[in-house]
């Protein structure tokens with residue numbers, strides 16, 4: 001039996017969903033399925049003999065229309081543009097249910113954040129029209145993570161308080177640690193997923209690092225846009241960000257040839273001297289390191305990978321970063337990390353020596 005979490009909001013497992021889809025429900029009208037496959041055939045593969053009719057409403061891909069991720073700007077999703085974001089269909093007995101399905105595996109490295117907006121909006125809208133069941137396979141991790149995010153956003157709860165509150169309805173919920181970290185980021189970003197936020201950029205870089213460590217080919221299209229390109233080649237988003245704060249946007253330029261290498265937004269700050277990787281989200285002891293620029297004791301700045309860093313795309317674990325215009329040596333990159341002069345380890349690291357760059361405004 002599904003558990004009631006809030007009025008018109010239930011959490012359950014695949015068995016609950018199958019039962020409702022097959023036999024109908026007096027209460028539930030909408031179903032949000034969070035399984036490793038979005039296809040309704042997942043149910044029949046899970047239990048042969050089940051037959052659940054469905055009729056597609058639409059499928060939406062990450063890079064599809066309405067997405068803000070088609071511009072090659074520095075502010076984009078970690079998901080590949082051709083990945084299915086969700087499918088929407090009529091399903092179940094008499095095709096009476098509206099089912100949204102998102103493909104998500106229950107793994108710590110899975111990108112939950114980029115599915116939250118569509119899932120939370122679906123829950124919100126479904127509760128206006130009827131009642132919604134959010135389910136995954138076991139009703140423990142994925143569905144719980146999404147409902148936690150929903151409670152956080154709708155009731156302005158911290159991640160901890162939202163999980164606690166959900167546990168009062170359903171004792172067994174337990175989002176995996178990777179999801180809990182992402183929900184913490186969701187809280188720190190103000191209950192939204194802000195692709196331009198340093199918090200999100202760190203997350204995206206961590207996923208890139210994970211994918212590098214799995215031996216996958218480096219996808220340069222996931223790098224930040226090159227702020228040093230002439231305006232006519234720059235995507236509208238970057239141009240907007242260049243003009244937005246103009247003329248006072250701080251920029252890092254090559255000391256030798258003055259080419260713009262990075263903007264303030266591309267810099268991923270760290271807490272000087274903290275001997276942890278900058279990705280130890282829950283290991284932070286004091287203050288909020290996000291948005292903080294590097295202290296004077298740091299001899300380097302660390303940035304997100306940017307399109308001009310062609311040496312990174314060659315696939316090596318580490319290498320030099322050369323100016324795209326004059327080929328001056330600016331610093332190093334290393335997927336397994338570089339230690340800053342202040343003692344902090346940055347992993348993965350894309351480092352520019354302060355002695356090789358000038359800070360000026362555009």
Ligand SMILES: [Zn+2]
Pocket residue numbers: 270271272273294295297298299340341342343344
């Ligand atoms: Zn440092």
Ligand SMILES: [Zn+2]
Pocket residue numbers: 254255256257258259323324325326327328
């Ligand atoms: Zn240069």
